[in-house]
Every structure is written in C-alpha cells, then in structure tokens.
Amino acid sequence: MTSPAPAPTSNQPPPDRADVVVVGLGAWGSTALWRLAARGIRAVGIEQHQIGHALGSTHGTTRLFREACLEHPGLGVVAGRARELWRDLESATGAELLRLSGGLMSGPADGRVVAGSRAAAAEAGLVTTDLTAAEVKERFPAYARLPKDHVGLWDPGAGIARPEAGVRAAVGAAQALGARVLTGTRVTDIDETTGGVGVGLAGGDRILADRVIVTAGAWTTRLLEMPLRPRRVPMFWFRGREPHALAGDLALDRFPVFIRELPDGRVLWGHGADEGSGFAVKIGLDDDGGDSLGFADADPDHLDRAINLPRDAAALSAAVGEAFDLVDPQPVEAVACMYTRAPDGLFHVGAIPGRGRIVVGAGDSGHGHKHAPAIGELLAQVATGEPTFTPIDYLAPAR
Ligand SMILES: Cc1cc2nc3c(=O)[nH]c(=O)nc-3n(C[C@H](O)[C@H](O)[C@H](O)COP(=O)(O)OP(=O)(O)OC[C@H]3O[C@@H](n4cnc5c(N)ncnc54)[C@H](O)[C@@H]3O)c2cc1C
Numbered sequence: 001m002t003s004p005a006p007a008p009t010s011n012q013p014p015p016d017r018a019d020v021v022v023v024g025l026g027a028w029g030s031t032a033l034w035r036l037a038a039r040g041i042r043a044v045g046i047e048q049h050q051i052g053h054a055l056g057s058t059h060g061t062t063r064l065f066r067e068a069c070l071e072h073p074g075l076g077v078v079a080g081r082a083r084e085l086w087r088d089l090e091s092a093t094g095a096e097l098l099r100l101s102g103g104l105m106s107g108p109a110d111g112r113v114v115a116g117s118r119a120a121a122a123e124a125g126l127v128t129t130d131l132t133a134a135e136v137k138e139r140f141p142a143y144a145r146l147p148k149d150h151v152g153l154w155d156p157g158a159g160i161a162r163p164e165a166g167v168r169a170a171v172g173a174a175q176a177l178g179a180r181v182l183t184g185t186r187v188t189d190i191d192e193t194t195g196g197v198g199v200g201l202a203g204g205d206r207i208l209a210d211r212v213i214v215t216a217g218a219w220t221t222r223l224l225e226m227p228l229r230p231r232r233v234p235m236f237w238f239r240g241r242e243p244h245a246l247a248g249d250l251a252l253d254r255f256p257v258f259i260r261e262l263p264d265g266r267v268l269w270g271h272g273a274d275e276g277s278g279f280a281v282k283i284g285l286d287d288d289g290g291d292s293l294g295f296a297d298a299d300p301d302h303l304d305r306a307i308n309l310p311r312d313a314a315a316l317s318a319a320v321g322e323a324f325d326l327v328d329p330q331p332v333e334a335v336a337c338m339y340t341r342a343p344d345g346l347f348h349v350g351a352i353p354g355r356g357r358i359v360v361g362a363g364d365s366g367h368g369h370k371h372a373p374a375i376g377e378l379l380a381q382v383a384t385g386e387p388t389f390t391p392i393d394y395l396a397p398a399r
Pocket of ligand 1: 023024025026027028029046047048049055056057058059062063064065185186187188215216217218219220233234235284337338339361362364365366367368369370371
C-alpha cells in the first residue's frame with residue numbers, strides 16, 4: 001500500500017444542473033465529493049487548479065494526525081471517524097494515507113497542550129498514557145532537554161497523514177462512484193435563485209445546483225463573507241547533528257509525531273524522519289495570530305513563496321535549538337504554505353445563516369487535514385439534510 005492513486009483529471013464540459021456542487025477540491029472538498037458520491041448524490045466537484053496541486057493548503061507528503069485533539073474536546077470523535085474513513089479510502093484506492101506510529105504531547109501538566117489533549121482524550125474515550133519527564137527521556141532520546149517539571153502524554157492513535165495522496169485518492173474514489181470533476185475551472189460567484197443556487201464559472205457557464213458546498217480554503221472569502229484570514233506559514237525540514245541520527249534517534253519510531261509546549265508558552269509541532277518525507281525531520285512553530293514568528297496575512301493568489309531565512313526561520317531555529325539537542329537547528333528545506341485562520345482557531349462547518357442551500361467547510365486554522373474525510377462526511381450530511389454523526393454546534397458558521 002505505498003503507491004498513491006494517479007491524479008484524476010477531467011475536461012468534461014460543465015453540466016447545466018447538479019444535486020450538489022462542491023467548490024474547491026483540496027482536502028475537505030475532495031472528501032466531501034467522495035462522501036456525496038458514496039450516498040448516490042449527483043455531485044460535481046470544481047477545482048481551479050489541477051487535482052493534488054501545491055498552491056493551496058493541502059500539499060506535500062505529511063501532516064500530523066492526532067485523535068486527542070487539544071483544539072477542542074469534540075474533535076476527538078471527528079478524528080476517530082476520520083481514521084475510519086481514511087482506512088476505507090486506502091482500501092478503495094490502494095494508496096497509503098495514514099501511518100499511525102503514536103504521538104507525544106509534552107509540556108507543563110496544566111498547560112494547553114497536555115491538559116487540552118487529556119481533556120479531548122477523555123471526551124472521546126481514548127486511552128492515553130501519562131509519562132513523567134524521566135520516562136519521556138528514557139523512551140525518546142531527542143527529549144534530553146525536556147524540563148524536569150514537564151510531563152508527557154502518549155497518544156497511541158497519532159501518526160502521519162498523506163495530504164496530496166489523500167486528495168488524489170478521494171477524487172478518484174468519488175469519480176469511481178459517479179461524481180463529475182471539472183479541473184482548471186474557477187468559480188466566480190454563487191447566487192441563490194428560485195429553485196436552487198447558480199454557480200458561475202470563469203468563461204461564462206452556469207450550473208444550477210440544489211445545494212452548494214464551498215470548500216475553497218484560503219479563497220473562501222472571495223465567495224462568501226466570513227471572518228477568516230489566510231495566513232502565510234512556511235514549513236521547514238531539519239537534519240540531525242550526527243550523520244546517522246535520521247535513521248536512529250530521529251527516525252519516526254524514536255522521534256514520533258509531537259506537540260511540545262515550551263517553558264515560555266510557545267508550541268512546537270512536528271515529527272521524525274520517515275521515508276515518505278524524504279528522511280528529514282519536520283518541525284514548525286504554532287501560529288499565535290501575531291506577526292512576531294514571521295507569519296503574516298496572505299493573498300492566496302499572490303502568496304510570497306520565496307523563503308527569507310532570517311525573517312522566516314529565526315524564531316523557529318532558536319526554539320528548535322532550545323528544545324532538541326539532536327537536531328541541527330539550521331533548516332535544510334523550506335516551503336511557503338498557507339492556511340486559513342478563524343478567530344477562535346476552530347473550523348467553520350455548516351450552512352450559511354440565512355442562506356440554507358449554501359454549506360461551507362473552511363477556516364481550517366492549520367489543523368484540518370487529519371479530519372478531512374470526517375469533515376467531508378459532515379458537509380455531505382448537512383447538504384443532504386441527514387443528521388450529523390456528531391454534534392457540530394461548536395463549528396457552526398453562525399457561532
Ligand atoms: C504549515 C502547515 C502545517 C500544517 N500541519 C497540519 C498538521 O500537522 N495536521 C493537520 O491536520 N493539518 C495541518 N495543516 C492544515 C491542513 O493542511 C489544512 O487544514 C488542509 O490542507 C485544508 O484543506 P482545505 O481543503 O480547506 O484547503 P485547500 O487544500 O487549500 O483546498 C481549497 C481548494 O479550493 C480551490 N479553490 C479555491 N477557490 C476556488 C474557486 N473559486 N473555484 C474553484 N476552486 C477553488 C483551491 O485551488 C484549493 O484546491 C497544516 C497547514 C500548514 C499550512
């Protein structure tokens with residue numbers, strides 16, 4: 001199960017009508033399309049670029065998967081459903097989409113990382129293991145610098161998800177179930193009319209749909225008025241100080257997926273080397289919403305993709321040097337990315353208030369890939385009027 005499904009493409013002309021149109025086929029839209037098609041819905045997915053492209057938020061080879069989600073206790077159930085659906089998608093397509101190797105959350109016992117993850121685990125009924133600082137250091141050599149008064153929480157359900165392969169697999173599975181896909185096609189406007197929603201395409205065509213799901217990532221506010229901010233967030237990879245560290249103490253099984261709260265409250269995330277990430281260690285700093293870490297608001301059509309190491313990596317390199325003595329704090333690879341931040345850091349999933357035929361899935365806030373097929377399932381359920389598999393009031397766009 002290692003080869004990703006080929007990138008599906010389509011040059012079919014747009015249909016006049018559809019039950020549901022999905023605008024944007026990144027992680028959330030591709031999986032929404034798949035979950036609609038699995039229900040026998042006549043669905044059309046529209047993507048402005050090609051399937052699995054690298055210009056949005058879903059690109060590259062890895063994203064962290066966690067079930068004990070510190071961002072909100074309700075998200076543990078969402079991640080659990082996502083795990084089941086990622087596995088279904090793997091079975092349907094033969095692609096490897098999830099590699100569960102466990103994950104380590106660490107920091108002060110009452111800090112937002114450890115306490116938040118523990119609360120989410122309790123809400124979702126997950127089994128986690130508490131570790132003292134000494135136990136963490138014994139099991140994971142990269143943590144020699146963990147402060148004595150910090151603790152660890154081991155989440156055995158954590159690991160790595162594969163973003164581009166996931167999008168390709170979901171679109172391929174949706175097409176196999178009858179969904180239509182238009183690529184290289186930009187949606188210019190969405191307009192509720194009598195009897196449906198008109199979806200305007202660049203070039204002048206219009207599709208009349210019963211419902212529309214907008215999963216346009218950082219471009220969402222071009223189509224809907226929402227309090228979301230696309231953010232430029234560079235992603236960095238590192239090597240070990242010792243030549244063989246990446247195959248030893250910095251390999252994924254010895255340096256697993258982690259979220260680490262530092263003594264000053266900043267949060268590092270990342271994972272050790274695996275073959276899917278080119279045998280490098282991936283580490284990032286959590287976006288605090290300000291500009292001090294080198295992150296800034298972004299225009300998704302004109303993202304500054306050039307990396308300026310002093311501006312983009314200084315804060316991260318200093319934090320890596322402080323936290324992990326085995327890792328060389330000078331990054332060896334970097335890519336400028338973006339995600340879409342909601343004011344409270346939580347997704348917007350549901351019908352737009354007063355515009356019930358339009359359903360949105362946006363505001364991923366940098367932690368949305370792991371949940372993608374479950375978010376796709378929720379969007380399909382909202383669009384078709386089915387009860388959702390878990391309550392999602394805390395994700396309602398009107399909250
Ligand atoms: C640095 C970084 C690290 C991250 N780490 C993690 C992690 O460890 N774990 C995790 O779970 N998540 C992580 N994320 C977040 C994760 O990548 C995103 O939550 C996820 O990719 C969001 O997918 P999306 O479908 O909302 O957006 P996108 O993938 O951007 O999809 C939106 C799609 O809509 C298309 N589109 C937009 N407008 C139109 C239009 N008008 N017409 C047609 N098509 C349109 C775009 O081209 C795009 O393909 C990280 C993100 C970043 C940037």
